[in-house]
Amino acid sequence: MGKENPKVGKPDNTAFTQQRLPAWQPILSAGIVLPLFVVIGLTFIGIGIGLFITSRNVQEIELDYTGDQEGAPCAGCTTNATTNCKCTLPFKIENKFEGPVFMYYGLTNYYQNYRKYGVSRDDDQLYGNIDSLKSPANFCSPYQMGAKQMPIAPCGAIANSLFNDTFRLFYKVNKVYTEVLLDDNGISWWTDYNVKFRNPPEINGSLKNAFEGTVKPLNWPKPVYELSTNPNNNGFINQDFLVWMRIAALPNFRKLYRRISEGNWSRSLPAGNYSLEITYNYPVLSFQGKKKVVFSTVTWMGGKNSFLGIAYLVFGSLCIVMALIMLIVYAKYQVQIDRDM
């Protein structure tokens, strides 16, 4: 051991043991910081302007369809308990939306990030693991076992509370409604769709058989293998389901519902009158939540977000101001030194 080294003889005379490793000794002096601040400030202002403009160019329309107010289009659906209550929400787009346009649904006051809720899932089950399919993890409780102690697939609170309002969008020209086709492809992360979520292996070519011995989540009208008619969008890899399973960070959140990317609509959503047909299922009034639909264009920085641009501008200007203050102080100080000399 090193401690006995001295007894053995002279300590090693290496740069490391003598604490004399060659070293770079930077000092944060005003002379370095000042130009640095100017450069940083200018860069940030530049980026900020870019961001600000980009964000301003994003077109977005947000429609609240909760129906908690008298006379709102969906007010009727809030009270009666019937499923698949339909309501129609007319709206107008003033300026043309440059495509592709994305359609989001938003919920407020909805705590997807509640801990007990967030852990209430079984990723093994969703990965297509047969053992987990038959015996879901305890985390899923109280959505672990259904009637007759049959395992729930997909288990857990998140799956159980899958957002089940559906929308159809119509473009109204001269009182003629043309349906705007909504694409449910590519709304979830590629890795979720292709790797993280897997259906259990099909038995006899049927997904239904694979889910034999499980029951549907309590709140679901249909079992998981009937979520979609498209076999590539069915079961655990249904994209609406995937989007829902990626729990939101904050209690007010948006999730991607559809992309408008078919036909001419993919190029732009022309200005004019539209009508949104809503199948109203999802109860939010019990927790004072709101439901929204958002149409938004997307740029390289994502959806509309003015915060980033403003923050960059503010910080950039702050740097410049700091640099100026520093310049003044430094100049004064320098004069003082000169005088003292």
Added chain:
Amino acid sequence: MFRRCFNRWCGGDEKRVDSRTIYVGHRRCPGTNTYLPLKFCDNRIISSKYTVWNFLPKNLFEQFRRIANFYFLIIFLVQVIVDTPTSPVTSGLPLFFVITVTAIKQGYEDWLRHKADNEVNKYLVSVQEDGGAVRKESEEIKVGDVVEVTEDETFPCDLILLQSTRDDGTCFVTTASLDGESNHKTHFTVADTEKHLDSFYATIECEQPQPDLYKFVGRMHITKDGQEPIVRSLGPENLLLKGATLKNTKKIYGVAVYTGMETKMALNYQGKSQKRSAVEKSINAFLIVYLCILISKALVCTTLKYVWQSHPGHDEPWYNQKTQKEKDTFKFLKMFTDFLSFMVLFNFIIPVSMYVTVEMQKFLGSFFISWDKDFFDPEIQEGALVNTSDLNEELGQVEYVFTDKTGTLTQNNMEFIECCIDGYQYNYRDSRTELDGFCVTDGPVSKLQEKAGKEKEELFLRALCLCHTVQVKEGTELHGMDEVDGIGASDDAEQCCYIASSPDEVALVKGAKKYGFMFLGMEGKHMKMQNRNKDVEQYELLHVLNFDPVRRRMSVIVKTKSGETLLFCKGADSSVFPRVQAEEVERIRMHVERNAMEGYRTLCMAYKSLSSEEYEQTDAALQDARLALQDREERLAQVYDQVEAGMHLIGATAVEDRLQEEAAETMEALHGAGMKVWVLTGDKMETAKSTCYACRLFLKSTELLELTVRTLEEGDHPREEKLHELLLGYHKRAVQDRHKDKDKEAVTRSWSSGFREFGFIVDGATLSLVLNASPDASASRYKSLFLQICQNCTAVLCCRMAPLQKAQIVKMVKNSKGSPITLSIGDGANDVSMILEAHVGIGVKGKEGRQAVRNSDYAIPKLKHLKKLLLVHGHLYYVRIAHLVQYFFYKNLCFILPQFLYQFFCGFSQQPLYDAAYLTMYNICFTSMPIVAYSLLEQHICIESLLENASLYRGIAKNAMLRWGPFLYWTLLGLFEGLVFFFGVYQLFWNPALADNGQVFGNWTFGTIVFTVLVFTVTLKLAMDTRHWTWVNHFVIWGSLAFYIFFSFFWGGIIWPFMQQQRLYFVFANMLSSVSAWLIIILLIMVSLLPDIVIGVFRQPQGPDRQQFQKNPGQSGAGDPLSPQSPARPLLFRNFADESNTVL
């Protein structure tokens, strides 16, 4: 009293009895029949703490007594028992790691102690058993064993001297390693002991072990075949102490009376208490603050959770129903478990890994001390030794230095430098070139090229040869004759030739030898001496008028062959000058003063020839006085006074007690660094004082305040009164006036200049008077007065100290107001207690054995190494560890704060913001290595500057970097950054569609963005604080950032088997695919770092100073009056008697 009798009566518990009875050689005298199997402890010295068996439980117990470890244990248990957001592994693993690392370290250190103990305990000694000598290991010696010790061996236990090979039944002993006095002490055998120890029957009754080295009371009952036992009294002169060394005596036999831990040496050790550094105390204080933050966070969250839940729809929304079990749980229990869950969630704010890192930093950092080649001493082929690594940073905080004198400040090696005969200077050092070995140097004051008359020369040298109490070591006597044809007799031969109680005398006799007059020893009552012509002269020694510190001189009266009676006297100038002719004084005074100025110990020689009447008168008076039963001392002194008058001054000598190399520079550096140096020595006041002058601890301008037995006995007042008076007087001078001065001068002068410097001298007897004064109110008053005086003096000299008194002093200062950090440095066993008592104990690897080194925290070969140890290593370690501690708290605050804030947005559900892997790895992997590298390699000021500007040390005094101010700064910084991290990302997540394909990000992306910003900010913050970028720093800082990125990809890149949640699958990669995420990360890092940069720049007024230090060191030190560069170094006046600037 009754109890004692009772115990005697019943022969009860030995321990309670005041005395112990020992049967010499375990032989009971034939007559006695009662046999009491007495149990004494064995002769093992135990300084280790653990054994193999108790290591695990004892060590674990000790470790969990630490509040931090205990806290982590609790957290771990909570995680195991209660349903918490994070798994027990997250805190169990680090805790296990900490405990293991610490246990290994402490085990290793204890193993070293075991090894050292074994060295002593397994040492072979011969024990007389059944008529023959048996070799035994030292630890097997039992009380009552007769032990044989040969020359130069140390005594294995406390022995009563029974037999010595010397004819007169004496033996010589040096107690250098016990009390620091290296002279030879004579010990006596007990009278009437038998020549044959086999047939020697005796019992010894002596007191129970007690630590005072100079006290021993006992009785020996010697039984001789059927006769009435003879009783002999035993005193300290019969007791040979463990640790002392037998000298100049071939062999002795002694009976063991105290063994092992009951020996006086062992009792003078103090119990090994774990030393804690001031930094650790700060850590604990900060820890409590953070604990409060933690608890209040958890409380706030718990409260708000229930407030929040009371809103309709919040407690149990339809989408998140509770399990039956949850519904059934009693509400208060639920609240309690919620509270515990929050505690667990936020527990990372108190970093487990900080303790590992601190331990590791200390352990690894201490290697730099043992590696430092500047500490390597070619003489002993050893470098520095680190016995404990817990106190590295304490080296940077020292305020009081307590140093031993003998062997530490001085080499305890007197050398004759020059003499002055009749006003002419003879400097030996130049004489090697001269054929006759005797020359006159053209010193500034001597008359050029002139010599004193030959007669005077020879008289002086004869005086040197005769006026002393030196003995010649037997066996070497005859060799001397042949060797002395030149002056260059080999030093080794000289070294062992002469033995005296004062090293000065040896030096003088050796000095005379160099000039051709050699003392050959005593033959009966005759002193033999060889003169320059190689003739042997004989003088009859009539009387020795012993040295005493009051008279400060000694004389001999000899009779020459021709029948002349001569008195030779040597002594301090102040005591000799008034007794000689004034005109003689004038010729010599200059030399004496000049020598004194140069730091030599000066002595003046005088002689007087006595007529036969005079002699007879004196002889009669002396005999009379010696036989007197009352006032013997005074009467003798009177006679001495009468005789030593009207002498002729023949010359003066200068002897150098050589200081350790660079002792003065070291002391100056310590002063410059703002430390107060106290010299604690067992030595005489005069000697110690001159050493202090030589070390520049006392300067000429220093006003000395003396509080010794001598000053107390002046005047007619009783001691106590005088003490009171003196204390008050000194207090007024040193404390009150000084403050006035300070007020006056504060306007014009800086703190360091212009004051009168005070030096304080106190001796052991007076000190015990001060400390143990009558137990009324005045006692504490004395103590505080004394302390205040001491604290206002630049240097304090405490002489005639017993080892425990040294420790008392240290303890007193240690516990005084502001609890300053103390450091003790010493080399002998007599320093062990003070080394153990002080915050930091330094052992000097001196000549006096290894006791001090073994018990010290750090051992260095020479005193001069102390400078670098404190100014460089101490300073750097302190800065490093202080930064380490602050940084750790800071980085964990801004780590956990976003998690806390997130609770407000997740319904206070204990939802962790970061993934479990990040939570665990943050402190262990992502941010640990850079700070470890920093805390090992940082040199915020380069080593050379630190060495040259001792005053830089003041910058970190009083725990400057770990006070509440800096702590607040770091905490605010952490708060600010935590807020920036969270709300920055929070703002961004108003619209979670951050990808250019319109997809949204979820909560784990949120956490990962915050975490990425956090890791980068915290690492870059450290990078900005690093002033010394070695390749290691580069590697580690950029490496750990790269590792973070790599790990995140890796962690998110695989569907992990056996993991129930795949939360982070591709979260990191997806995050990086978003430009907005990049931009927010960069922005938040910049925003977080901005205040620190700005503050750093606006602190620039300090910056240029620092740069100056680095560019031209020394310049700023020039203003320091103590610095070696100051051109007008005060003249030094010092010698035996110098009182010119002593305040009385």
